[in-house]
Amino acid sequence: xxxxxxxxxxxxxxxxxxxxxxxxxxxxxxxxxxxxxxxxxxxxxxxxxxxxxxxxxxxxxxxxxxxxxxxxxxxxxxxxxxxxxxxxxxxxxxxxxxxxxxxxxxxxxxxxxxxxxxxxxxxxxxxxxxxxxxxxxxxxxxxxxxxxxxxxxxxxxxxxxxxxxxxxxxxxxxxxxxxxxxxxxxxxxxxxxxxxxxxxxxxxxxxxxxxxxxxxxxxxxxxxxxxxxxxxxxxxxxxxxxxxxxxxxxxxxxxxxxxxxxxxxxxxxxxxxxxxxxxxxxxxxxxxxxxxxxxxxxxxxxxxxxxxxxxxxxxxxxxxxxxxxxxxxxxxxxxxxxx
Amino acid sequence: xxxxxxxxxxxxxxxxxxxxxxxxxxxxxxxxxxxxxxxxxxxxxxxxxxxxxxxxxxxxxxxxxxxxxxxxxxxxxxxxxxxxxxxxxxxxxxxxxxxxxxxxxxxxxxxxxxxxxxxxxxxxxxxxxxxxxxxxxxxxxxxxxxxxxxxxxxxxxxxxxxxxxxxxxxxxxxxxxxxxxxxxxxxxxxxxxxxxxxxxxxxxxxxxxxxxxxxxxxxxxxxxxxxxxxxxxxxxxxxxxxxx
Amino acid sequence: xxxxxxxxxxxxxxxxxxxxxxxxxxxxxxxxxxxxxxxxxxxxxxxxxxxxxxxxxxxxxxxxxxxxxxxxxxxxxxxxxxxxxxxxxxxxxxxxxxxxxxxxxxxxxxxxxxxxxxxxxxxxxxxxxxxxxxxxxxxxxxxxxxxxxxxxxxxxxxxxxxxxxxxxxxxxxxxxxxxxxxxxxxxxxxxxxxxxxxxxxxxxxxxxxxxxxxxxxxxxxxxxxxxxxxxxxxxxxxxxxxxxxxxxxxxxxxxxxxxxxxxxxx
Numbered sequence: 001x002x003x004x005x006x007x008x009x010x011x012x013x014x015x016x017x018x019x020x021x022x023x024x025x026x027x028x029x030x031x032x033x034x035x036x037x038x039x040x041x042x043x044x045x046x047x048x049x050x051x052x053x054x055x056x057x058x059x060x061x062x063x064x065x066x067x068x069x070x071x072x073x074x075x076x077x078x079x080x081x082x083x084x085x086x087x088x089x090x091x092x093x094x095x096x097x098x099x100x101x102x103x104x105x106x107x108x109x110x111x112x113x114x115x116x117x118x119x120x121x122x123x124x125x126x127x128x129x130x131x132x133x134x135x136x137x138x139x140x141x142x143x144x145x146x147x148x149x150x151x152x153x154x155x156x157x158x159x160x161x162x163x164x165x166x167x168x169x170x171x172x173x174x175x176x177x178x179x180x181x182x183x184x185x186x187x188x189x190x191x192x193x194x195x196x197x198x199x200x201x202x203x204x205x206x207x208x209x210x211x212x213x214x215x216x217x218x219x220x221x222x223x224x225x226x227x228x229x230x231x232x233x234x235x236x237x238x239x240x241x242x243x244x245x246x247x248x249x250x251x252x253x254x255x256x257x258x259x260x261x262x263x264x265x266x267x268x269x270x271x272x273x274x275x276x277x278x279x280x281x282x283x284x285x286x287x288x289x290x291x292x293x294x295x296x297x298x299x300x301x302x303x304x305x306x307x308x309x310x311x312x313x314x315x316x317x318x319x320x321x322x323x324x325x326x327x328x329x330x331x332x333x334x335x336x337x338x339x
Numbered sequence: 340x341x342x343x344x345x346x347x348x349x350x351x352x353x354x355x356x357x358x359x360x361x362x363x364x365x366x367x368x369x370x371x372x373x374x375x376x377x378x379x380x381x382x383x384x385x386x387x388x389x390x391x392x393x394x395x396x397x398x399x400x401x402x403x404x405x406x407x408x409x410x411x412x413x414x415x416x417x418x419x420x421x422x423x424x425x426x427x428x429x430x431x432x433x434x435x436x437x438x439x440x441x442x443x444x445x446x447x448x449x450x451x452x453x454x455x456x457x458x459x460x461x462x463x464x465x466x467x468x469x470x471x472x473x474x475x476x477x478x479x480x481x482x483x484x485x486x487x488x489x490x491x492x493x494x495x496x497x498x499x500x501x502x503x504x505x506x507x508x509x510x511x512x513x514x515x516x517x518x519x520x521x522x523x524x525x526x527x528x529x530x531x532x533x534x535x536x537x538x539x540x541x542x543x544x545x546x547x548x549x550x551x552x553x554x555x556x557x558x559x560x561x562x563x564x565x566x567x568x569x570x571x572x573x574x575x576x577x578x579x580x581x582x583x
Numbered sequence: 584x585x586x587x588x589x590x591x592x593x594x595x596x597x598x599x600x601x602x603x604x605x606x607x608x609x610x611x612x613x614x615x616x617x618x619x620x621x622x623x624x625x626x627x628x629x630x631x632x633x634x635x636x637x638x639x640x641x642x643x644x645x646x647x648x649x650x651x652x653x654x655x656x657x658x659x660x661x662x663x664x665x666x667x668x669x670x671x672x673x674x675x676x677x678x679x680x681x682x683x684x685x686x687x688x689x690x691x692x693x694x695x696x697x698x699x700x701x702x703x704x705x706x707x708x709x710x711x712x713x714x715x716x717x718x719x720x721x722x723x724x725x726x727x728x729x730x731x732x733x734x735x736x737x738x739x740x741x742x743x744x745x746x747x748x749x750x751x752x753x754x755x756x757x758x759x760x761x762x763x764x765x766x767x768x769x770x771x772x773x774x775x776x777x778x779x780x781x782x783x784x785x786x787x788x789x790x791x792x793x794x795x796x797x798x799x800x801x802x803x804x805x806x807x808x809x810x811x812x813x814x815x816x817x818x819x820x821x822x823x824x825x826x827x828x829x830x831x832x833x834x835x836x837x838x839x840x841x842x843x844x845x846x847x848x849x
Contacts, residue, residue: 038798043814070797071811075546083696084706085714085796100548154529156543195446195528196535198542201814202525205428210436211446211528228816322547323364332369335532342725343679346690349700350682353693392600399597403590411601413833417609419782420832422806423789424813425825429608432615440607456604462733465779469738469771489589504737511733514680520789521684538683545689557686564681568674576670579740 035258036066040081041091042074042160043201044220045121045245048278052271061261073199075159081106081250088253089262091120091245093160095304096312098246111248120247120266121220121280124301125167126234128207128215128222135213139237140171143214144188151212153203154196155320155327161200162320164216165327167241169319170307174239174300183326190330204230218243219295223279239300245280347561354554365544365552366559373532374540375560381448381536382516383567385455389512390505393463397501400464401471416461423521426457431526446528451536454522459515463508470504471497499579506575510568517564609829612822619819626820627827631800632808636827639805641716642791643784646723650780654731655773659765661732662739663747673736676729684789687725691718691794714796719804722790727783731776738772739765774839782832 041049049069056062070077070085074093081087082104090107092098098118101107111118129137135148143150153161168189172182195211197203200221207215208230222234247266249259265271272282273291281295282288288295305311309318319326355362365371400412418426430453432438435445444450474497482492520538527534537560544553616623626632660666661673679687695712696702705712712718746768750760766773788806795802803811805824812821 040796046811047815068801069799071799072792072797073546076793079545079692080714080793080796083692083699083713084702154543156547157529157539159546194530196530198524198529198539205431205525206446206528209431209445225816230816316548320547322544322549322552323368328370331531335370335373335530342721343675343728345694346682346687346725347678349693350686350690353689392596395593396597396600399594403594405594411598413836414605414609416778416782416832416836417829418605419779420785420829421612421825422786422809422828424810425612425822426608428813428818428821429611432611433607453604457608460601460604461779461782465775466734466737469734469769469775470741472771473738473741473768483586489586500741501737503740507733507737510674510677511680511729514677514729517681518683518686538685541683542685545685550689553686553689557682561678561681565674565678568677569670572670572673 035064035255036068037088037255037259037262038068038070038086039089039091040070040077040085040087041089042077042093042245043071044093044218044224045091045275045278045280046071047224048275048280051274051278052266055271055274056262056265059265061258062265065258065262073158087250088255088259089247089249091247093245094162094312095244095246096316097159098248099313101248101250106250106252107248108251111246114248114263116267116283117244118246118248119244119283120263121245121275122283123218123220123243123245123279123281124236124298125164125240125243126217126219126222126236128204128217128232128234130213131231131233133233133235137214138235140168140185140189140239143168143192144185146192148192148214149194149212150189150192150214150216151195151197151203151207152193152216153200154198156322156331157196157198158200160218161216162316163218163241163243165319166304166307166315167216170241170302170304171237171239171300173307174302186326187330187333190327191334193334219281220279223294227279236296236298237300238298239302240298242301242303244303350554350561351558353551354558357551361551362555365549365555370531370535371537371540371556374535374537375556375563377448377451377535378517378537378560379563379567381451381455382513385452385459385516386509386513388452388456389459389463390509393460393508393512394467394501394505397464397467397471401468402476415464418457418460423458423519424525427454427522427525430454430457430522435526445526446530446534448534450526450528451523451534454526455516455519458519458522459512462511462515463505466508466511467501467504470501474500502578503575506571506578510571513567513571514564517560612825612829616819616822616826622817622819623823626808626812626817626823631803632805632824634800635803635805635808635824638716638719638803639785639828640831642720642723642804643781645720646727646784647777647780649724650727651731651773651777653728654733654776654780655735655769657732658735658739658769661736663744676732679725679728684726684787685793687722687790688793691722691790695794713794714798714802716802718794719791719802722794723784723787726787726790727780730779730783731773734772734776734779735769738769742768778832778836778839781835785828785832 053067057065074097078092078097078100081090081101090101098107098111102109127137152164155161155165169182169186172185195206197206200217203215204225222232225232247263249256249263253259267284269284269287272284272287276282276287276291304315309315322328400408431445434442434453436443444453478496479492482496518538523536524539529535529539537556541553541556657676661669692699694700695705695718697706746764747760750764786806788810791804792807795807797803797807805828809821809824812824
């Protein structure tokens with residue numbers, strides 16, 4: 001009988017055949033025979049790691065080491081590791097995600113005490129502008145002028161977007177504004193935001209489609225887009241935040257020595273130069289200095305810890321709590337709060 | 340049932356894990372309410388548009404004959420096969436600031452409707468099509484030859500028969516519209532109180548370390564969807580009772 | 584005359600609607616892919632993409648038959664049987680669609696994650712669900728569950744049960760009635776249901792992405808590759824993979840239409 005059911009039966013057989021041919025591939029990386037490292041990272045450094053891993057495999061420590069790689073939004077990767085995704089090394093876009101893993105007993109609380117404070121790359125928040133900067137956007141104060149359309153990811157859906165908010169707030173504080181004044185400015189800035197994308201990549205897509213006068217972005221993303229053939233122009237404001245990307249070996253790694261060796265390798269000048277080539281600021285000072293032309297010094301560069309707000313932990317609660325945070329309040333004020 | 344029931348049960352359990360007070364706080368926060376209203380209004384509107392345009396399309400595909408009909412029939416399901424992000428990207432390219440046809444509706448509520456129409460397009464077409472195919476065209480012709488006008492023949496003869504199909508498709512379209520995420524995040528701009536739909540709001544809560552709040556909003560959205568689907572069922576029951 | 588006019592009118596409405604909502608976006612996808620054909624080809628010919636397609640086909644080939652059988656059984660129960668809570672069941676079936684994919688992922692974490700309801704026990708017994716094929720299949724089945732049932736229910740109602748009753752009276756048993764009477768009458772509905780389910784399985788991204796762990800070359804499906812290509816600024820590559828997914832959906836549709844009984848062809 002020629003009915004749909006016959007076809008369904010046929011596809012099941014087909015599925016079984018396929019499953020058996022691909023079973024090696026689709027099996028989870030649970031059993032670690034020999035040396036196999038699982039790297040779980042946020043999306044941005046994917047291409048850099050694509051180059052770094054083969055380099056590591058050419059070193060003595062990295063000989064015969066196989067890698068499993070997973071890339072996604074920093075928050076999603078954090079949740080996956082918490083739910084049991086096998087990981088030897090986690091590379092995330094901001095420290096609070098790492099602290100989540102500490103709370104879940106996946107990463108040792110001492111990760112910050114590692115070399116370079118547990119960081120592997122840096123970057124800064126920049127203004128991506130239209131050709132020739134027609135709106136003359138140079139400083140944070142230019143962003144709160146009426147009629148400036150800003151594109152930024154939403155700080156609630158994109159962990160990385162929180163760097164943008166803290167860069168704005170912190171810059172005003174560094175310029176001598178009080179907490180109250182800085183908050184007032186931040187609110188003005190927020191009123192100029194026309195699109196809040198869910199990720200940095202989506203925001204770039206929006207800006208490219210012609211929306212907005214300026215996009216708040218990370219320098220490394222901007223360089224990477226330029227490498228991919230996008231004609232982007234950006235301005236580094238005089239005061240801005242130093243973005244720090246953490247990396248750590250997990251507690252239940254199957255091969256701590258090799259995982260640590262990989263982390264050490266990532267902080268060698270050769271590896272740091274690869275990160276620099278892909279647009280990230282090296283944490284190793286000598287390499288950063290060698291690339292000074294690409295990564296100009298800004299007098300007012302500050303880190304999140306230098307703001308005196310108690311670091312990311314306290315900032316998360318005060319600014320980004322979805323119920324009572326400052327940004328949640330701003331969203332309501334801008335939205336009219338009638339709903 | 341296990342497949343549907345277990346995940347839903349887990350969700351409800353998570354939603355109430357921090358007590359009824361935080362459940363209520365999450366659900367009644369102004370941005371959650373605004374997103375819920377927007378999502379439900381857009382979904383209902385899109386379902387109704389689907390009911391009319393989808394039925395016409397299905398009728399044309401079954402009863403009409405024209406060159407290229409086979410090709411048109413073949414591409415109806417493609418909105419599903421395309422990853423939603425691609426749907427968002429192409430709609431942005433076509434109806435965004437750099438639109439080749441001069442229509443810019445991106446980052447507005449119109450964009451929500453547009454994206455939802457795209458991702459729900461196949462439902463009504465595909466639920467009405469098989470019913471029409473089973474329905475003898477001669478019934479329609481007979482009514483027509485007996486002097487009934489086209490419109491009258493449609494209302495009296497065809498509509499009662501295909502109404503369950505239409506409502507079935509409308510129910511699917513509504514449910515899909517309520518849950519849609521991927522295409523919307525690209526084209527709507529996600530401005531809270533303006534273009535932020537519930538799925539994006541829920542995602543924001545998960546990303547901000549509030550899975551319980553996210554589950555709470557999701558559960559309420561589900562409950563409202565369930566009631567809507569239930570009433571669609573009641574409408575169908577009332578509308579078809581007389582000929583049973 | 585008037586009949587021809589109204590026919591033409593409806594045809595114009597339908598085609599205009601499809602042009603704006605469906606054909607326009609599809610043309611953009613094809614156009615952008617052809618603009619950068621070499622990048623498109625490069626994206627398709629890599630081992631990762633080929634593996635991703637294999638994985639997508641495996642998941643689809645498991646999820647579609649499961650949902651087809653489930654859908655037909657459910658539809659028969661809803662239309663032909665009388666039981667308490669029938670209306671509830673009817674509305675319940677659509678709920679998986681109303682859940683956004685991220686929430687589906689979250690709920691599967693709650694069930695199968697390390698601290699989840701079953702996660703600990705499963706882990707203890709060496710059964711991996713999350714970040715492996717099982718969770719991806721479960722997520723896919725979940726999001727494509729209602730289609731077959733929703734297609735079959737209205738058709739079953741439309742055809743009524745006179746023929747089935749007649750077959751019964753003539754001594755046919757349940758199976759025979761189903762195969763000889765019911766199934767042939769609902770075959771179009773089943774066909775469209777299978778096509779919708781297949782298309783949905785091929786295109787699913789959100790839920791599968793969350794539960795897959797995104798392990799490159801292992802748990803990456805075709806749609807995850809699309810996302811990966813897009814993030815790497817390779818739009819032509821992302822579109823090329825999408826076009827192949829669309830082609831597979833069309834192939835399934837053509838295959839399903841070709842198997843209809845002979846007397847209906849021509």
